[in-house]
Amino acid sequence: xxxxxxxxxxxxxxxxxxxxxxxxxxxxxxxxxxxxxxxxxxxxxxxxxxxxxxxxxxxxxxxxxxxxxxxxxxxxxxxxxxxxxxxxxxxxxxxxxxxxxxxxxxxxxxxxxxxxxxxxxxxxxxxxxxxxxxxxxxxxxxxxxxxxxxxxxxxxxxxxxxxxxxxxxxxxxxxxxxxxxxxxxxxxxxxxxxxxxxxxxxxxxxxxxxxxxxxxxxxxxxxxxxxxxxxxxxxxxxxxxxxxxxxxxxxxxxxxxxxx
Numbered sequence: 001x002x003x004x005x006x007x008x009x010x011x012x013x014x015x016x017x018x019x020x021x022x023x024x025x026x027x028x029x030x031x032x033x034x035x036x037x038x039x040x041x042x043x044x045x046x047x048x049x050x051x052x053x054x055x056x057x058x059x060x061x062x063x064x065x066x067x068x069x070x071x072x073x074x075x076x077x078x079x080x081x082x083x084x085x086x087x088x089x090x091x092x093x094x095x096x097x098x099x100x101x102x103x104x105x106x107x108x109x110x111x112x113x114x115x116x117x118x119x120x121x122x123x124x125x126x127x128x129x130x131x132x133x134x135x136x137x138x139x140x141x142x143x144x145x146x147x148x149x150x151x152x153x154x155x156x157x158x159x160x161x162x163x164x165x166x167x168x169x170x171x172x173x174x175x176x177x178x179x180x181x182x183x184x185x186x187x188x189x190x191x192x193x194x195x196x197x198x199x200x201x202x203x204x205x206x207x208x209x210x211x212x213x214x215x216x217x218x219x220x221x222x223x224x225x226x227x228x229x230x231x232x233x234x235x236x237x238x239x240x241x242x243x244x245x246x247x248x249x250x251x252x253x254x255x256x257x258x259x260x
Contacts, residue, residue, distance in 0.1 A: 017073070017074070017078045018078045018079065020078070021070075021073055021074065021075040021077075021078035021079035022078075022079045022082070024066060024070050024075050024084070025075070025079055025082045025084050025087065027062065027065075027066055027069070028062070028066040028070075028084055028087045028088055028091065029091070030062060031059045031062045031091035031095060032091050034055045034058045034059040034095070035055075035056075035091060035094040035095050035099060037055040038051075038052045038053075038056050038059070038099045039094075039099050039102070042102055042103050047106055049103060049220055050217060050220045050221075052099070053217060054217065056095050056099065057214075057217075059091065059095040060095070060150070063088070063091070063095070066084075067088075067192075068192075070084055092147075093147075095150065096125075096149055096150050097121070097125040097147050097150075099150075100149045100150040100152070100153035100154075101118045101121050101122055101149055101153065102118070103153055103157075104118060104156055104157075107160075109153075109157060110156075110168060110171070110172050110175075111165065111168045111169055111172060112172070117175065117176070120176070120179055121175060121179050124180075124182040124183055125147045125149065125179075127182065127183050128145070128147050131143060131144065134146075136187070136190070137190060139195070139253070140189065140190050140193040140195045141187040141188060141189060141190055141250070142187065142188045142190055143186075144181060144183060144184060144185070144186065144188075145178050145181040145186075145188060146188055147182060152174070152178060154220075155171065155236075156168075156171040156175070157220060158216065158220070158221055158222075159171050159232075161221040161222045161223070162222075162229055162232060186246075186250060187250040188243075188250075189202060189242065191203060198245060198249070202242070205238050205241060205242075206238065209239070212231070212234070212235040215231075216231070216232070216235070
C-alpha cells in the first residue's frame with residue numbers, strides 16, 4: 001500500500017485532493033441512508049407519506065450537490081477507482097423511482113391493477129437509467145423523460161386527496177404517458193446545464209417551484225389549508241414551463257440538424 005510522505009508539500013496536497021475526492025463518493029453514497037429511511041416509513045403499519053417525502057427530499061438535495069462537487073474537485077482523476085456515476089444511478093433509481101412508486105402502490109393511489117402500473121413505471125425507468133445516451137450533458141438535455149417519479153408520486157397523492165377517483169385516473173393517465181416518454185427519443189432540459197439563455201430561468205423557476213412543494217408538505221397528502229386547490233394548480237405552472245421549453249428546444253435542435 002502506498003504510504004504518503006507528509007513532509008513533502010506536493011505530496012500533502014495530492015493526498016488532500018484524494019481525500020476530498022473520496023469524501024464526495026461517501027457523500028453521494030449517503031443518499032442510500034435516506035432511501036432506507038423513506039422505505040422504512042412506507043413499511044410501517046401506519047404509513048406517513050409526508051415523512052417519506054421528507055427523506056426523499058434530503059436525498060434530492062444530496063443528488064443536486066454531489067455532481068457540482070465532483071466536477072469542482074476533479075473526482076474522476078483523484079478517486080478514479082470508484083465509479084461515482086454507478087453509486088449515483090443506484091441511489092437515484094431508489095429515490096427517484098422505486099420508493100416513490102412503492103408509496104403510490106402502498107397508498108392505493110392508482111386505480112385498477114395498480115401493481116401492474118407501478119411495475120411498468122419501474123421497468124421503463126430501468127431502461128431510462130441504462131440508456132448510454134440518456135445524459136446529453138454537453139447539449140444540456142436528457143434523452144427521454146428523466147424519471148422524476150418522486151414528483152409524479154407527490155402530485156398523485158395531492159390529486160387523489162383533492163379529487164378522489166377522478167384525481168386517481170388523471171394521475172394514472174399522466175403516469176402512463178410519462179412512462180412511454182421515458183423510452184421515446186424525446187429530449188428534456190437538463191436543469192443545471194440548460195442551454196443559454198435558459199439556464200437561469202430554469203434554475204430560478206425550479207427554486208421557486210420547490211419552495212411551493214415544501215409549502216404543501218406539512219399537510220401532505222392534503223393540499224395547504226390556507227391555499228386551496230388554486231395553489232396546487234399554480235404549482236404546476238413551472239412543470240408546464242419545463243415541458244414546454246423542453247419540447248421547444250428539442251424541436252428547434254432537430255430542425256437545425258435537418259436544415260441543409
